Structure formats: C-alpha cells, structure tokens
Amino acid sequence: MRVARLLLAGLRFHFKSLTLSWFFILTSVFMPLVVATVSYYMFRAGGKPGTLFYASLGAAVYGIWSSTLFGSGGAIQWQRWQGTLEVIVSAPAPFILVVLPLTIATSSIGVYSLTSTLLWGRFAFGIPFYLEHPLAFVVAVPATILGLGLLGLLFASTFVLYRHANALSNMLEWPVLLVTGMLVPLSLLPGWSHPIAWLLAPTWGVRAIREAALGGTPWPDVGVTLALGAAYLALGALFLRYFEVAARKHATLSLT
C-alpha cells in the first residue's frame, strides 16, 4: 500500500511539474509536430499520400519516445544539479521507487504528443482519424507509454555513473527513431538492425498502435511491449542498485 502511494504521489507530482516545463512541452508537442509535418510533406511530394495516417501515428510515438528520452536522461542529472540526489538516495524509500514515477511521468507526457499530432494531422492536413480496433487502441497507447517509461528507467539507471547523461539522450534520439520503424518500415533497414529493433519496446508499441488503428492483430504486440517493459524493470532495478552502490563507494554521486 505504501509502495503504491509512493508511486502514485511521485507520478502525480512529476506529471504536474513536467507539464509546467516549457522544455518538455517543446519536446513532447512541438518536435513531433515538426517531424510529422516534414513527413506529411515528404509523403505527399513523394506521391504517397495514403501513408499520412501511418506517419501521424509514428510521429506521435516519436513524441512519447522523445519526452521519455530527455526525461530519463535528465532524471538523475536534474537531481544532481538541484543537489537532491544524495537526499533521495539516502532516504529510506528504495531509490527505484523514486526514479520509476519520474520516468513513467516523462513517457506519460507523450499523451500530449499523441493528441496534438493526431489533431494536427486531422485539421491541418485533413488526415481522417478512423480506428479499426478502438478497444485495442485504448489499451495499446497506455501499454506503449508504460513500455517506454520502463525503457526510460533502464536508461536512467545506467546514467547514474555517467556525468553527461544528457549527451547520451541527444545521441540516442535518432537511432531509436530510425531503427524501431516509427516512420520508416523495418523492411527497408539492413537486416542486422532487426534484432536491435526487436529488443526495443517502441518497435512493438508503434506496431500495436498502428495495427489497432489501421487494422491487424495488435494484441500480440501489446503483449511483447509489456513483456519487454517487465524485463526493463528487472534490469533497471538491478543496474540502479549496482550503479548506486558504485557511485556511493567512489563518492561520485553528486559530481556534475
């Protein structure tokens, strides 16, 4: 009960504070809109207007990914800058229960991205919004957000030891956007990149959302997204514990 309360309070607090951050609104709303707009024009000019809804959904998941990535990169770094990392680590609550709501909150901010991108596509480009499997869509979206939030936890856990976590965030944005098939089908990418894609929740999350919206079998993809999320949680907990002890041992916890 206390764990649930801590998680919920953390989630509510971080969601509200991130909503007030212009930077997060920029990454979760503006950036995906630009990427979506560029994609719309590229598909139109390239003679593939039928793929606009496909692009819209991909850009929306990109927004979730973008805010998760910046959030997980910043999760530890911001605490360092604010001088609160040691306080959090030394608190009786397990460190993971403090970090987890933050990374889930950053991916939840992606709801803004999903909404704004779909609305932008509908009203600015006249892309029809029709769901083949509405129930599956309603399940696939939170499952993707959860899967990405847990991937964010895995990233955040490894960032404890790294002082320039934000740089890693900057670096990872494009590769994951490319390799997970958010906007470019996996079949166009080299074969060696496919196993990497299969290990990343966004691959399955975007597939689940697309199959729910455009038609197909979204449920297995929802299942894989959640299963990968569980694996990220286990690994993240392990890494967080290990790296936290290492940082405390080497007295590098608060070094910026």
Add this chain to the structure above:
Amino acid sequence: MTAFFRVFFVGGLIAYRALFNWIRPAVYIPTMLIGPLFQILFFAYLGRYSGLRNDAFFVVGNAVQSSAMSSVFAGTMAIANERQFQTLSPLLASPANRFALFMGRSLPVIVSGLFVSAWGFVMGRLLLDFHPPLASIPALALVTLVSVVSGTAFGLTIGSVGMRARDVFMSANIAYYIMWLLCGVNIPLDSLPSWLAQIGRLMPLTHGIAAAREVAAGASLGSASGLVWTEAGVAAAWGTLAFTLVHWFELEGRRRASLETY
C-alpha cells in the same frame, strides 16, 4: 588595431571555450557527431520510403543543416551564456570593441560547424548512395562555408536575444527544428505552401543547400554563384541584425539596470 584583433581572435577563442557547454569530447561526440549522423540516415531512409528524392538530396541537405548544431546552439551559447553565467556585466563594463568582442566568437563556431558538416558528407559518402565527383569538393567546401557563416549569423541573432529573454535555448531548439521544414533540407521548397517557402527563403542555409546540391551533382561553382551570393546576402543580413540587437540590448540593459535580471 592590435587590441581589436586580440579581442577578436584570442578573446573569441577563450569565450568559445568558456561558454560552449558541449565542448568536452564526452558531450561533443554524441551530440555534435553521432546525433547528426543518424539524422542524415533517418531522413535518407525516410526519403527512400516516401520516394521523394535520392540519397544525395538528403545527405547534402542534412549535412549542411547539421552544421546548425554548432552555428545555432554554439552561436546562442557564445552570447547568451554570458548572462547565464553572470559575466555579462563585467564584460560590458570593459571598453573592448563590441564588434570584436561578439563577432570574434563566431570564428570557432564556424570552424566547428564546418567540421560537423564535413563529417556528415563523409559519412553520407561511406554509408549511403552519395558519390559527388572529386572535382566538386573544393566548390562544395566553399558553399558549405558560406552556409555555415550564414547559420552562425542566425545563431548569434538568437544568442543576442538571450541578452534580454528569459529562456533563449528554447528558441534555439525551435529554430533548429524549423530548419528541417523551411530550409529545403528535406522538402523541396516548391512542395511547400508558398508562404512557408517564402519564409524559408529568408532563413539561413536555404540557398546554400540548394547551391550545394547543384555543385554535388557536378555543376560548376559559377552556375550556382547566384545562390551562393544570395546566401552570403542572407548571412550579412542576419549578422547585421545580430550585432544591432547586441548593441540595442546592451544599451537597454544599462538603462534599465536589467543586464542580469531574469
């Protein structure tokens, strides 16, 4: 005159080292090299999927535009961070020539931008279907240089706003993303609505990218000279605006005693 050049060159380099947050290799490599590389790959593959243009179109567009990682962000930091780090007042209290003081910072930014663009071209050549003729490389380098200068002037303009605005880095981010859409980086201007294309023509890099595409396709520098001169004109306009804003915000900051207030 010696003091002018000392402030311009030595002062510019020192300021760049002090104010550009991403200068450490641990930050520079992932942010300025690996990120832009995957940006090029992403748009090239998206281009293949959309059937819009070939790889060369996207390699040239994104390699030139990725210089904006330096020109926009480093250009912004080179001025705006003075205020963030609370060194703006002592700096402006000095009698140093303002042109040398602020424009000298653009040189390292330009060098870094050229390096990022060159990296993009080389990786595009190695990883994608981009094979410019060897003879085109000097002209391509010149066109890229003009484009980077133009982007840097634009970055300094955003940075100068940072002498007044509360959060200029958000503007820098917006400016960088908007370039993908408006500057002909990934979409030919004639595929955009005319009002967007018109804004794009006033932005830095737009004409430089168009010229670079012509040159990389084998055209002579002379045949692309109109575009290059237009880009140089755009650079001069943004540079003038940057310096005017720096001067204006300095006077306003002194008058209102608001140089370092937020």
